[in-house]
Amino acid sequence: MNKALRQVIIAGNWKMNKTRPEAKALIEQLKPVAAKASCGVVICVPFTNLETAVELTKGTNIKVGAQNCHFEKSGAFTGEVSADMLKEIGAEYVIIGHSERRQYFGETDVTVNKRTKAALEAGLKVILCVGELLTEREQGVTEEIVGLQTKIALLGVTKEQLKNVVIAYEPVWAIGTGKTATAEQANEVCSYIRGIIAKLYDKAAADGITIQYGGSMNPKNAEELLAQPDVDGGLIGGASLKAEDFGVLLDAASK
Ligand code: 13P
Numbered sequence: 001m002n003k004a005l006r007q008v009i010i011a012g013n014w015k016m017n018k019t020r021p022e023a024k025a026l027i028e029q030l031k032p033v034a035a036k037a038s039c040g041v042v043i044c045v046p047f048t049n050l051e052t053a054v055e056l057t058k059g060t061n062i063k064v065g066a067q068n069c070h071f072e073k074s075g076a077f078t079g080e081v082s083a084d085m086l087k088e089i090g091a092e093y094v095i096i097g098h099s100e101r102r103q104y105f106g107e108t109d110v111t112v113n114k115r116t117k118a119a120l121e122a123g124l125k126v127i128l129c130v131g132e133l134l135t136e137r138e139q140g141v142t143e144e145i146v147g148l149q150t151k152i153a154l155l156g157v158t159k160e161q162l163k164n165v166v167i168a169y170e171p172v173w174a175i176g177t178g179k180t181a182t183a184e185q186a187n188e189v190c191s192y193i194r195g196i197i198a199k200l201y202d203k204a205a206a207d208g209i210t211i212q213y214g215g216s217m218n219p220k221n222a223e224e225l226l227a228q229p230d231v232d233g234g235l236i237g238g239a240s241l242k243a244e245d246f247g248v249l250l251d252a253a254s255k
Pocket of ligand 1: 174177214235239
């Protein structure tokens with residue numbers, strides 16, 4: 001598997017953080033930091049910050065994403081936002097299937113698949129999140145869980161559409177806990193996911209797909225994680241909220 005065949009992407013997942021003035025300030029700080037990066041740079045902001053982020057990042061190398069979308073095109077779905085709405089406002093990416101959506105908002109593998117297809121059909125790029133719980137890792141079923149999540153999420157996604165999919169391996173026990181997977185653990189699962197892609201599609205698709213690691217990636221551990229052959233970047237929570245920290249991760253990914 002050849003890392004040079006794919007794009008390394010560092011994506012910030014701001015989660016439910018930053019009012020508009022706060023978002024503006026952070027983006028202004030991020031611009032010069034991101035300009036030096038040779039990796040892909042994405043910020044996934046709350047819906048209320050999308051317009052601001054799209055406007056402020058025009059002409060820069062920072063791409064903007066949302067954190068979720070609904071699978072129906074329109075209708076009586078109070079509180080939801082469609083993929084077409086995101087596309088129209090200028091978002092390029094959308095995170096689908098984040099473990100917080102699965103844990104707190106009833107997201108299932110089936111709805112993750114529906115949302116993935118809806119986003120791709122609307123012309124968005126998808127950051128598809130998969131990852132096991134601590135109990136599942138302890139039970140030795142990480143590969144089965146992550147394999148199942150990946151296979152169901154990609155049901156009906158064509159090889160052509162897969163070019164617009166990034167997979168983020170985020171072990172749930174490592175998210176926001178300060179507990180990072182070791183570089184070996186991260187690489188092992190990212191490599192396993194790449195193998196699944198090879199089986200579902202082919203070797204070229206597997207070689208070409210960006211597979212990120214996410215879960216307490218920070219300035220201290222980023223370099224070792226990003227040096228792994230199957231780890232093509234990161235999906236970053238806490239450390240994406242400080243320009244200085246995010247900059248260190250971008251530097252590490254640009255090496
Ligand atoms: P933390 O980097 O805060 O652990 O969050 C990871 C994450 O969930 C990114 O989507």
